[in-house]
Amino acid sequence: MKNHKTIILSNQEISPGYYRMQILAPEYNRLAKPGQFVMFRVQRSLPPLLRRPFGIFRAGYVAPDCDGMPPKEFIELIYKVVGSGTEIMQELHQGDRIELLGPLGRGFDLGEPDEEKILVGGGIGLVPLYMLAEKMVANSNVRLLMGGRTRDDIITVTEFERLGVETYVSTEDGSLGEEGLVTQVLERKLDKYPNASVYTCGPMPMIDAVQKICASRGTSLQVSLEALMACGVGACLGCVVKGVGHSDENPQYLCTCKHGPVFNAEELDWSRLEKRDADCGGCV
Amino acid sequence: MKNHKTIILSNQEISPGYYRMQILAPEYNRLAKPGQFVMFRVQRSLPPLLRRPFGIFRAGYVAPDCDGMPPKEFIELIYKVVGSGTEIMQELHQGDRIELLGPLGRGFDLGEPDEEKILVGGGIGLVPLYMLAEKMVANSNVRLLMGGRTRDDIITVTEFERLGVETYVSTEDGSLGEEGLVTQVLERKLDKYPNASVYTCGPMPMIDAVQKICASRGTSLQVSLEALMACGVGACLGCVVKGVGHSDENPQYLCTCKHGPVFNAEELDWSRLEKRDADCGGCV
Amino acid sequence: MAETKGQTVKMTRPKMAVEIAGLQFKNPVMPASGTFGYGEEYAPFLDLNRLGAIVTKGLSLNPKAGNATPRICETVSGMLNAIGLQNVGIDAFIQHKMPFLEQLDSPVIVNFFGNTLEEYVEVAARLEDVPGVAGLEMNISCPNVKHGGIVFGTEASAAHEVVSQVRKKTSKPLIVKLTPNVTNIQVTAKAVEDAGADAISLINTLTGMAVDVKTRKPRIANTIGGLSGPAIRPIAVRMVHQVVQAVKVPVIGIGGISRAMDALEFLIVGAKAVQVGTANFVDPNAMATIIDGLEEFCQYEGIEDINDLIGTLEV
Amino acid sequence: MAETKGQTVKMTRPKMAVEIAGLQFKNPVMPASGTFGYGEEYAPFLDLNRLGAIVTKGLSLNPKAGNATPRICETVSGMLNAIGLQNVGIDAFIQHKMPFLEQLDSPVIVNFFGNTLEEYVEVAARLEDVPGVAGLEMNISCPNVKHGGIVFGTEASAAHEVVSQVRKKTSKPLIVKLTPNVTNIQVTAKAVEDAGADAISLINTLTGMAVDVKTRKPRIANTIGGLSGPAIRPIAVRMVHQVVQAVKVPVIGIGGISRAMDALEFLIVGAKAVQVGTANFVDPNAMATIIDGLEEFCQYEGIEDINDLIGTLEV
Ligand SMILES: Cc1cc2nc3c(=O)[nH]c(=O)nc-3n(C[C@H](O)[C@H](O)[C@H](O)COP(=O)(O)OP(=O)(O)OC[C@H]3O[C@@H](n4cnc5c(N)ncnc54)[C@H](O)[C@@H]3O)c2cc1C
Ligand SMILES: Cc1cc2nc3c(=O)[nH]c(=O)nc-3n(C[C@H](O)[C@H](O)[C@H](O)COP(=O)(O)OP(=O)(O)OC[C@H]3O[C@@H](n4cnc5c(N)ncnc54)[C@H](O)[C@@H]3O)c2cc1C
Ligand SMILES: Cc1cc2nc3c(=O)[nH]c(=O)nc-3n(C[C@H](O)[C@H](O)[C@H](O)COP(=O)(O)O)c2cc1C
């Protein structure tokens, strides 16, 4: 957990409105856990004032120069352009100076080996699932159920496949894979693998539906949430969600940034979770 | 007088801290008069909030593509990096989108043909004098007295020479040309050409000294002033200077942006002119 | 979801006209006083007849010299100004500036002020019979020289009195412009409504200050100036929201509006119109772009009349 | 000219220590309450012992749930927050958070508040004998539940009373933190000085609001929130300037400080120290950079003791 002043290695559009950014990120390959995130800042830029939170898609080593130096570490972010900050990000180039605060938060618990694992990703919510799959494939069967509104929202599926993950795509408009919601697919898979553990990240309505399905079946579920964040480190209390024991007299708030973004579904008070998306579109 | 959304053709450092920017600027070659200026804005950028005023160094035609289209017009700015806005400007590249409001203000009066003309430029204050010299050399002897703190501040002198202008350089530290103030040189030249008209632009203390010299000799003087500007069009009244007839009961303010930036020295109340530089260094 | 809306609406142009105090505005966008000169300064850049109204620089009885320079200074996403209400005086305005304004389609609102109660009354009286003056906007953010320099608009009783007196002398629609530098904006708003204001506009600038750390001098000669621009928008939206709750007269929203999105915030909390100030300096065409943007937004959201949008905040 | 100064000074390190109400700070930079948690959150990013002091999140008698989410929202060069003063309560603080803070070199200032006069007094009383608490900062920007929810700090008489009562119960240095949402900040400043405050800090956030034009909902669940960040700096500098003129006790400047240059504005108008809030979110190392920057500035300008810079505004 550090603030790194670093540079961008590459920044490319991978699907309309979706970008992949590779960043020089010392220590991340060793330290970053699946489900953790960074607070990203364009150095010296204002707006945006606040940093923007992004999940870590993947960490690795840059192919070493033949200079005898130890290889350099990088991370990849995948982001969707939605507002003022991501609009500025899409204009960035190799060599541009940025800052990363991270790796932050609590990541996924990898679960028991040999268990069936079902990952459910909605749109950009698939980002934190890649590193998770990377670790899990060593000792479990991993299935990725990937949903989106339309085909453009289905990203990096081949990369999951290359890991050996079985992938199932569904889109609401049927433009890619099965037509309909990803939760339909989830129900079918859970019928087939009733003891599987589920891991999910995506838009709030999807997470909510996934939670209902898992709760009704007693399926173990880990969810990665989004929330508006100012600090990312548990100091501002902007990003709180209500824990299962919460009451006004005995407030039990959890910080999405620090106690999350990954929670076991049982930790949260689902009846009082905000159902609207964190999306604050065009606030500034 | 228009707001053009246009693009940068080039942007290069010409001396440490001094840049020359060429901008596509329809109509400027036909319309811009020596001494006029533009209000420059980096499109969609904030900060800076307000536009920045810059003199027009030169206007011309871009070498035509062989496409039968009429040649395109450009202007050149020369700017010194002093604060938040110019810091952003120095990072701009060919093709970047900017906006120009202009050409604005009242320029220089070219004076009588065949008269001796002495231009006195201090540092970046030489910018508006180039177009002036360009027009004047056709029918007058033009001398440029160019002063700066050190050699880096002496810019574009060869370009003036190429026009056929006699140039005299002085620097306070003696690193280029004569050691000392440009006003010393002015006194000598006026001894030699007592009927010359003087045109000046530069830091306020220099302008002030030039004014004293010319007033004591009865020499005709036009000065180009700087002032903090918000609108550039006479609407905000931020940029005013006191006219010679000014009193509290009968305020006679002149807008630097609209009635200037070029004034005949007699129009201004020199005893009440602010002697401090407009420079607001690092306000934001 | 918004996209579905966009696809289904018929493409008829939404109605953009609003009415305030009997005045008809073809759309709810007009300049904020002091940022648009006497209109003519912006004529080269913008079709003045596109504007809902024209609002003039603030006028006083006699010509006013204003403050020493420097008078302006940029701050983070805002600017400070201490122009000091420099203006040509009401008579010169009527003689030299009105002829240009009179020939425009858009109604002309004359902003004015005084340093004494009597001066306010006198200026309003002189404007009473001037042809082409559609309405008055009364700036009560001025120090009351007779009462120790306390700003009229910061004391509800002083605000009430000066507005009552002016009200007696004018039959024109009277908009009173509030200062935001108060503890409770609802109190002043109610006071001026009670005194006979036909409409309320807000906010004027927030008092602020900036220091040049090298010279150790204030950045503007007057030490303290008025802060405007995007930086103050959240404060302005909050105050407009509060005033709309407190009064029955129509409210005009002002403060940091640069884009249609910004104007929409004010309309949604209940402003019937908006004024654009500092943004004119940044982009002389800003108001035209805002008008277009509002129209597009209505079209996209399937709103047939912009009045249907006003005050639709869901709390 | 500045360069000549830079060349001629001896390169001894300037004295950076300041004293406020008997407390020794190694430099004038400390966090603003609520933006730095209980200190430990920022320990991974910043050597807490470099700070002039640590200021805690605001504490109340009982744990406080705070407001619904969304609680924060970015605005132009600023942010709105309506955290609602969520905190663990004074007892849990003493038990779980003080042990970490106590081992630091930097003095610990505990920020606190109440919803009633009695609650203010009770919290102060409980802190009286807690080891490691160097001083108290009393936030009077809270609604007085007993008096119709009017914010204590917006009425000079209420501010005077609550500070007087707390003063009786504490022997610790008492800093009173003012709300800027008032007509005349000098009046509240004098009232709290008169009531026994040892120092005054300001400004707390300005109330503001933002609207999501698509959903037509306020961007924060509480509708109205507090505006902080660079956008408000000119207002903060103005108020600190005014308070310094009005009172004799030392003043701590707060509001939109991100860089050493910003802190200098406050020191030059007369603040003896500054607090950094929102900037911690943007850069967790901001305070260290500001401290370094202040030292460099002093060195460059030939200032041997930062106290020689304080209050050197030339008007
Ligand atoms: C832990 C975490 C991980 C995330 N990982 C990713 C990722 O890998 N890829 C990706 O594209 N997006 C991710 N998001 C969402 C991402 O943070 C927002 O899309 C982004 O902040 C939008 O910024 P903007 O300036 O473009 O949008 P604006 O709407 O202009 O932002 C305004 C404000 O709202 C906040 N905001 C807006 N949308 C969101 C959101 N959905 N969640 C949280 N804050 C939001 C911004 O941070 C900013 O403070 C993640 C969010 C969280 C909390
Ligand atoms: C009519 C006119 C013509 C000019 N021509 C040139 C030119 O050709 N080349 C050039 O390098 N500079 C020129 N200047 C000065 C130039 O406008 C400033 O250097 C520039 O605005 C500084 O912007 P900044 O953001 O980098 O500095 P900052 O100090 O960050 O600017 C803060 C604010 O102060 C204003 N400001 C700062 N210095 C000046 C100044 N000297 N004059 C006016 N406003 C200032 C800025 O416009 C801005 O509003 C001219 C000024 C005027 C009025
Ligand atoms: C340079 C300048 C001059 C102003 N002059 C006046 C004035 O004469 N009368 C008045 O009522 N308001 C005046 N104002 C205030 C504006 O009308 C407006 O209320 C304020 O700037 C907030 O809006 P904005 O953020 O869009 O600029 C002035 C503002 C500026 C920036």
Ligand SMILES: Cc1cc2nc3c(=O)[nH]c(=O)nc-3n(C[C@H](O)[C@H](O)[C@H](O)COP(=O)(O)O)c2cc1C
């Ligand atoms: C998220 C957040 C929480 C805050 N919580 C408190 C608090 O508990 N007590 C308090 O006195 N001030 C609180 N403040 C106000 C700050 O301490 C500070 O006065 C204000 O933010 C202005 O400073 P800034 O512009 O540097 O942020 C809070 C501010 C923010 C942004």
Ligand code: FES
């Ligand atoms: S983002 Fe600040 S506490 Fe989580």
Ligand code: FES
């Ligand atoms: S810059 Fe606005 S009047 Fe000259």
